[in-house]
Amino acid sequence: MHEHPSSEPVSAEEPASLAPGLYIVATPIGNLGDMTARAVRVLASASLIACEDTRVTGRLLNHFAITTRMQPYHDHNAASVRPGLIARAAVEPVALVSDAGTPLISDPGYKLVADARDAGVTVVAVPGACAAIAALSIAGLPTDRFLFAGFLPAKDKAKRDAIAELANVPATLVFYESGPRLAATLLALHDGLGDRPAGVGRELTKRYEEMVTGPLSELAARWADAPPRGEIVVLVGPPLPAAAATADDLDSALHAALATMKVKDAARTVAEALGVSKTEAYARALVLKNGE
Template sequence: MNDPSNAGLEPGLYIVATPIGNLGDLSPRAAAVLAGADLIAVEDSRVTAKLLHHIGTKRPMTPYHDHNADQVRPGLIARMGREAIALVSDAGTPLISDPGFKLVRDARAAGHRVTTIPGPCAAVAALTLTGLPTDRFLFVGFLPAKEKARGEAIAEIAAVRATLIFYESGPRLGATLAALAAGLGEREAGVAREISKTFEECVTDTLSALAARYAEAPPKGEIVIVVAPPGPRPAASADDADTLLREALTRMSTGSAASEVAKATGLPRRDLYARALAMKDEA
């Protein structure tokens, strides 16, 4: 039976963003949902208990994390039909680098109400601190721990024309920054830590300089790395365009080939179309 104190919450899933440092960042709406939920799915009950104590309430909690999510999820989905279930992470917005998206997916598939209570997110907070471009950004999360896999992951995103955002731990920071410098080149970057806490810090420099700074002195706390987009593409030469056109003409029409190469090089489509017609005449 539902607790009378949560009479205002309809059954379903409530995704609740929690503070990433300063407990004062918890919104009044988030506090009300946590106080009224029948059950709170948490990463670590000790962490969430401190947050509940801060708002002066106690609620039932159940662990929900990488190691037990598959076992716990069906029971949570079943309860959502009659109870208000809140989902929180230890800090920030749930579903960012945690298994929460599967719970949302299954809740929607079951026809349950899903509500988000937005709030703090370390990735976006760090992006605002660094002064790097914010018009396009890609959240990458944690890179692989092993060197080969990490290098391959960096290579996959090296050409993405957007600011890149990574999560990292203190002990791995220096090695990750060195790998980013090797794979992405000498880009501007920022390392943000202790966001919203007393000793909040955001250091900006080139990737190689940051790698050197943290190589022998890894910081404590949860860390966000923000990396600037690649510089402007070098102008394509006539030879480059001809090579791309010849390949494209083997698999598509003249107009389509010109359009594809124009998109890839930034060269005028009209000029490329004329060159493609000339190539066909020469053949």
């Protein structure tokens, strides 16, 4: 299904003064030209901007001549800062940004939004760039269904377990990763998911943007000895269709099943396991059972 614009009239600009509320503002993931005019107006009109790193956001604000005061909001102080931000958003416009892209994608913002909504505070989306969506749009992998899985765990066993949980998800998988960990992650994905079609997006929207696609084995080999720089998005296609069972596969499975089961039960079990019709499995089971 395509996304359709609303039939409702759309205002070209924010009101002269923002209403109280929490404004979730997307910022560029690299190219400053992707900053929307609406995002600039909202950040300039807000009474406070909550951000992960004031140095990173400060550079963005300076570029657009925005002088709004900033408040650090990150994993280490979120619990203590959150009540004050919500109280302020109830009476004034407060903006939330991440270091890059859309807030709440791999950052602590969702708790702020959830608590703000519980408190009756208006929450407003000011959409824009998102690395996961940007990567999906250019990778050539299925986009009708996808699952964003964020960063995989660093430790090997935890990483393998996380990948195993995703192995049967019928969707394109999307991960964020760092350069030094990329090759190990691609190899773990190959080991856990098979040699699926995949893509690695690097430095999206920046000068040296690249999207490299191919089987997971090929991508893992590409960066095995030369970790790339920059922010990285890894995409892995849905599970590959199972290879059709051959006649030899059917006979072997039926022989094993007939050793312990009646013909009807053996045929049903093998048909389900190999994805063949029960009628075909039953007919062949009768032949094998009668020794023909």
